[in-house]
Amino acid sequence: MDRHTMRRIREILCLHHECRLTQRQISASTGVSKGAIGDYLRRAREAELTWEQAKLLDDAEVEARLFRLLGRNEPPRRAPIDFGWVHRELRKVGVTLQQLWLEYRGATAAGPQTGAAPYSYSQFCDLYAVFRAKVDVTMRQVHLAGEKVFIDYSGKRPSICDQATGEVIAVELFVAVLGASNYTFAEATRTQTLPDFCASTVRAFEFFGCTPKIAVPDQLRSAVSGPDRYDPEINPCAPQKFHPRLVPEMDLRESL
Numbered sequence: 199m200d201r202h203t204m205r206r207i208r209e210i211l212c213l214h215h216e217c218r219l220t221q222r223q224i225s226a227s228t229g230v231s232k233g234a235i236g237d238y239l240r241r242a243r244e245a246e247l248t249w250e251q252a253k254l255l256d257d258a259e260v261e262a263r264l265f266r267l268l269g270r271n272e273p274p275r276r277a278p279i280d281f282g283w284v285h286r287e288l289r290k291v292g293v294t295l296q297q298l299w300l301e302y303r304g305a306t307a308a309g310p311q312t313g314a315a316p317y318s319y320s321q322f323c324d325l326y327a328v329f330r331a332k333v334d335v336t337m338r339q340v341h342l343a344g345e346k347v348f349i350d351y352s353g354k355r356p357s358i359c360d361q362a363t364g365e366v367i368a369v370e371l372f373v374a375v376l377g378a379s380n381y382t383f384a385e386a387t388r389t390q391t392l393p394d395f396c397a398s399t400v401r402a403f404e405f406f407g408c409t410p411k412i413a414v415p416d417q418l419r420s421a422v423s424g425p426d427r428y429d430p431e432i433n434p435c436a437p438q439k440f441h442p443r444l445v446p447e448m449d450l451r452e453s454l
Contacts, residue, residue: 201265201275201276202230202234203275203278204257204260204261205257206228206230207238207260207264208252208257208260209228210224210228210230210235210238210239211238211239211242211249211252212249213227213228214235214239214249215248215249216249221235221236221239229328238264241264241265242264245263245264247260247263247264275314275315276314276315276316276317277302277306277309277314277315277316277317278314279302279317279322279325279326281325281326281329284298284302284326284329285326285329285330285333291353291354292354295319295322295323295326296319298322299317299319299322299323302316302317302322303316339377341377341378342377342378343376343378343379344376344378344408344410344411345377345378345410345411345412346376346377346378346410346411346412346413346414347374347375347376347377347402347403347406347410347412347413347414348374348375348377348414348416349372349373349374349375349399349402349413349414349415349416350373350415350416351370351371351372351373351390352370352371352372352373352384354371355368355369355370355371356368356369356371356386357369358386367388369386369387369388370386370387370388370389370390370394371384371385371386372384372385372386372387372394372395372398372402374398374399374402374406376406376410377414381406383401383402383405383406385398385401385402399413
């Protein structure tokens with residue numbers, strides 16, 4: 199179990215002794231697990247440390263009372279993570295959690311030597327997932343197997359190299375995902391034009407081995423010739439190429 203900051207431990211002691219909150223209520227208020235809260239309160243009882251005494255002591259003195267075997271059997275102190283920064287950086291194209299963890303680890307090593315160790319990559323990811331669950335506003339959608347396939351082109355354009363000439367050519371990345379299983383088909387095409395779009399969609403259905411009832415494009419021009427929030431215009435050529443019904447993503451969201 200990783201030890202929390204002395205500020206958080208003081209808060210736990212205050213909420214328990216002064217506000218008379220239960221461990222469950224303290225956990226909901228601070229985000230600290232009930233197991234960790236119970237351990238801190240047990241240490242305070244064994245050290246005969248009351249909140250009235252703790253208020254008069256500085257962090258080092260409280261730490262010495264609660265963690266007498268510091269440096270031997272106690273878990274290492276961890277460097278805090280700026281989850282707001284992580285959340286903002288992940289919105290940028292090409293940024294990954296692994297890159298941000300490497301930056302966090304490097305900043306911890308280059309910063310003031312407080313004895314705090316960086317979290318491991320797996321812990322970093324788990325803690326960010328908890329943070330994201332609290333700040334992201336999401337709408338739960340239930341997908342039935344075989345009902346919808348979501349189709350779009352990636353915003354990132356990969357490149358291919360002509361073996362004969364060595365020329366590097368930027369291509370489009372077509373992606374189709376089944377809603378219920380997240381089963382994914384992807385391929386590179388030269389353009390996003392209607393012929394390439396239709397051919398890629400047909401190959402996606404061949405790859406899946408089935409034809410979903412509804413194909414949901416994300417307002418891409420090949421399928422939606424007139425984007426509109428309430429009444430988008432489907433490309434007149436597109437429906438002739440598909441058995442499923444084409445429903446733009448915005449139109450689908452409005453109907454939910």
